[in-house]
Amino acid sequence: xxxKILVENExxxxxxxxxxxRETVKYFHGGDTILLYGELGSGKTFITRDFVALLxxxxxxSSPSFSLINQYDGVPxxxxxxxxxxxxxxxxxxxxxxxxxxxxxINFIEWPEIIEDQISWPHYRINIEIxxxxxxxRKFRLFEFYE
Amino acid sequence: MIKYVAGIETSCDExxxxxxxxxRVLSNIVSSQEIHEKFGGVVPELASxxxxxxxxxxxxxxxxxxxxxxxxxxxxxxxxxxxxxxxxLVGLNFAKGLSKALNIPYIGINxxxxxxxxxFLSNPEIAFPHLSLVVSGGHTQLVLMREHLNYQxxxxxxxxxxxxxFDKGAKxxxxxxxxxxxxxxxxxxxxxxxxxxxxxxxxxSPFDFSYSGLKTSLLVYLGTKDQDFIKDNIxxxxxxxxxxxxxxxxxxxxxxxxxxxxxxxxxVGGVAANSLLRRWMTEEIKKLQMRFxxxxxxxxxxxxxxxxxxxxxxxxxxxxxxxxxxxxxxLKLDTSVS
Numbered sequence: 001x002x003x004k005i006l007v008e009n010e011x012x013x014x015x016x017x018x019x020x021x022r023e024t025v026k027y028f029h030g031g032d033t034i035l036l037y038g039e040l041g042s043g044k045t046f047i048t049r050d051f052v053a054l055l056x057x058x059x060x061x062s063s064p065s066f067s068l069i070n071q072y073d074g075v076p077x078x079x080x081x082x083x084x085x086x087x088x089x090x091x092x093x094x095x096x097x098x099x100x101x102x103x104x105x106i107n108f109i110e111w112p113e114i115i116e117d118q119i120s121w122p123h124y125r126i127n128i129e130i131x132x133x134x135x136x137x138r139k140f141r142l143f144e145f146y147e
Numbered sequence: 148m149i150k151y152v153a154g155i156e157t158s159c160d161e162x163x164x165x166x167x168x169x170x171r172v173l174s175n176i177v178s179s180q181e182i183h184e185k186f187g188g189v190v191p192e193l194a195s196x197x198x199x200x201x202x203x204x205x206x207x208x209x210x211x212x213x214x215x216x217x218x219x220x221x222x223x224x225x226x227x228x229x230x231x232x233x234x235x236l237v238g239l240n241f242a243k244g245l246s247k248a249l250n251i252p253y254i255g256i257n258x259x260x261x262x263x264x265x266x267f268l269s270n271p272e273i274a275f276p277h278l279s280l281v282v283s284g285g286h287t288q289l290v291l292m293r294e295h296l297n298y299q300x301x302x303x304x305x306x307x308x309x310x311x312x313f314d315k316g317a318k319x320x321x322x323x324x325x326x327x328x329x330x331x332x333x334x335x336x337x338x339x340x341x342x343x344x345x346x347x348x349x350x351x352s353p354f355d356f357s358y359s360g361l362k363t364s365l366l367v368y369l370g371t372k373d374q375d376f377i378k379d380n381i382x383x384x385x386x387x388x389x390x391x392x393x394x395x396x397x398x399x400x401x402x403x404x405x406x407x408x409x410x411x412x413x414x415v416g417g418v419a420a421n422s423l424l425r426r427w428m429t430e431e432i433k434k435l436q437m438r439f440x441x442x443x444x445x446x447x448x449x450x451x452x453x454x455x456x457x458x459x460x461x462x463x464x465x466x467x468x469x470x471x472x473x474x475x476x477x478l479k480l481d482t483s484v485s
Contacts, residue, residue, distance in 0.1 A: 040315050041366035045306055046359065059477075063307045063359070065315070066159070066285030068231050071476050094196045096233055132370020135363070 001120070007142040017043065020140045021050035024126075027142070028055070030076035030104040033119060035112035038128030043138060044110045047128070051108065052078055064110070068095060077105040084111040122146045149221045149462045153209065153245070154455025157198045157238030158230025158258045159285070164206040165451035166213035166220075167459060170271055173213035175445065175452035176205050198237040206241070209451070220251055224458020227255035227468075228478025229285075235474040243470060252467035256457045258449075259286060259480045260298070264460065265446035265453030266413040273440055274410040280400045282424070283416035284310035284325075287356045287396075289403050290480060295460050298480045301403055302354025309392055310418045312358040316365050316388050320381065330385045331421050337386030342368060344391035346398075354403050361391055393423045401431055411438040419447045 006027065009020045028034060028051070036044040049061040057074030064070040064082040072078040079100055086092055092114060100107050101121075109115065122145060129139035151173075154165040162178040178201060210217055225242035228235055239255070246253035263279045275295075281288040287304040307315070310327060317326025322333075345364050347357040365388055369377060377384065404412050412432050414424060419441055432439035446453050 039366070040319055041359075041363035043359075043363075049306075060305075062304060063311055065311050066283075066308060067229070067476065069476065071232070096196075130366075132367055135367045 001122075001145045001147060003125075004144045004146070005141060006124075006144050007140070009140045011138050011140065013136045014046075017047055017138060017140070018050055021047055021054060024140075024142045025051055025054040027124060027144070028106055030106060033101070033107040033109065033123040035116060035119070035123065035125045036108060036110045036128070037112070037125060039130060042128040042130045044128060047126070047140075048080055048108045048110070052080070055106065077103075079105050079107045080110075081107060082110040083114050086111075086114055088114075119145075149459055151213075151215060151220050151222075152455045152459045152462065153206070153217075153220050153223045154261075154451035154453070154458060155202075155206070155223065155225040155238045155242045156258070156261065156449060156451040156454045157202065157241075158226045158228070158235050159449060161449045162198045162201050162205050162238075163449065163451035163454075164202070164209035165455045166209050166215060167452060167455040168213075170268065170456060170459065172268060172452045172455075173215070174209045174211075175450055176209045176212065177448075177450050178205060198234055202237060202241050206245075217245070217249060220249060222251055222458060222462045222467075223249075223253040224256050224454050224461070225253060226258045226261060226454055227472060228475035229258055230474075230476065232474055232476045235476070239472070239474050243472075247470075252462060254458050254461045254466060255468045255472045256454050256461070257478055257480050258454075259288065259290070260296075260457050261453040262286075262415040263290060263292070263298075263413070264457035265442045265450070266415050266440050268446050268452060268456050269442040270413075270440040273413065274438065276407060276409040276411075278400065278404050278407060278409045278412045280396060280412070280414045280428075281416050282309050282396065282414065282418035284308060284314065284418075286310075286416060287358070288480075289354050289400065291403070291407050291409070296464065300480055301407070302352070302356065302399060304356040304358060305349070307358040307362060309356070309358055309396060310416075312361055312392050313389075313418070313421075315362050316392075319362070319365055319369060320377070320384065327418060327421060330389050331423070333382045334386035334389045334423065335382075337382035337384070339386040339390035341380065341383035342387045344368070344388055346391055346395050348395070348398075354399055356395060356399070358392070361388070389421075389423055393421065393427060396424060397427050397431060400428065401435065404432070404435060404437060409437060411440060413440040413442075415442055415447065417448050420444055 059072035070080040127141040156163040165175040289302040314326035
């Protein structure tokens with residue numbers, strides 16, 4: 001897969017995060033999968049909440065770390081997936097994510113490392129960088145992966 | 148007359164079946180490593196396929212342990228949300244099949260409602276109005292009950308559940324899983340004023356919770372310290388972090404208990420096992436001259452006995468579920484359909 005950077009923003013506060021979401025949401029359409037990378041506490045769930053609202057869903061977004069998949073009503077339907085607790089291939093198979101790939105929903109996936117090699121079709125990736133010396137500072141990058 | 152009720156719970160990791168008679172638990176089987184080994188050496192796994200493999204055996208074991216035949220059952224109660232959709236569907240379809248085969252009614256139960264009724268298993272005398280703090284890996288809610296089966300959610304988490312704050316905090320601290328019990332244990336010998344972690348009190352939403360900021364503040368705090376410092380002060384950091392997480396739960400529960408003038412307060416869900424929460428809440432609720440109730444530990448974590456108990460309440464009020472009842476991953480408590 002080839003990759004191309006679409007947007008890169010350094011932000012100083014939560015408003016900056018919101019602006020990055022506003023700037024990038026236009027790329028996401030039904031059937032798209034977005035992988036979210038960033039360490040614990042970097043704000044993956046936080047920015048997903050912005051995306052869900054910007055995509056027109058009124059659903060309440062909460063962390064799917066425990067439930068693994070949250071589904072938010074809207075057109076298109078939004079799947080919010082968190083693979084934090086998924087430890088191995090067996091867990092992943094049991095989850096049955098393949099049902100989502102051919103659907104018309106938008107899929108946001110937190111902790112996607114375990115599945116990234118299987119996503120061999122065009123998709124997006126967002127990297128969130130954090131600097132522990134500057135608590136609200138974040139560097140966001142949106143990448144497009146394509147064939 | 149509804150006497151014997153079977154409960155089925157498959158909303159997350161545990162596969163569980165139970166049989167209750169009136170409000171007594173005759174059996175409560177929860178899948179464990181031991182059970183997985185007994186039924187084919189399967190390692191406990193997340194989600195639906197693992198539930199499918201063992202649900203029939205778990206149910207048979209529940210009947211056997213209760214000492215009754217399936218023909219003795221008067222009704223079936225099953226979790227139909229919130230939870231992992233595939234997992235919930237396994238239990239729901241199993242219950243529908245049983246209901247049809249045995250020609251007895253079944254009823255869909257909200258998982259949170261089940262947790263609240265777990266407290267009634269341990270404390271049948273709970274008086275209304277009753278306030279429940281529901282705290283687990285996936286949920287943080289304050290639920291007001293004016294009478295049986297009547298729920299008003301007066302507060303909930305905006306982001307992470309408190310159990311998740313414990314698990315992820317433990318991960319940042321390099322401790323194992325599950326994080327709650329480990330942090331709790333280390334905190335016993337620590338100074339809870341060692342570091343002041345933030346408490347989220349949200350403007351205009353006095354009863355809502357937010358835990359993602361606490362997690363991030365721990366991350367930032369640890370980033371300023373070296374490994375030796377963290378190792379030497381791990382119990383103090385755990386105590387301070389736990390104090391911040393529990394503080395908000397206690398303050399908001401007290402505020403809600405006073406505002407809604409309840410007679411009794413309960414804490415349910417996996418985090419109800421936290422020793423600081425139990426101790427602190429017991430003391431504070433006593434000062435308000437209200438009664439305070441905790442379920443036995445067996446009914447704190449996910450289990451089917453609590454589902455059966457809630458089911459008995461619904462079935463006895465004449466409520467049953469239609470054959471086309473669906474599973475809902477984010478089923479809301481106050482809109483629970485029957």
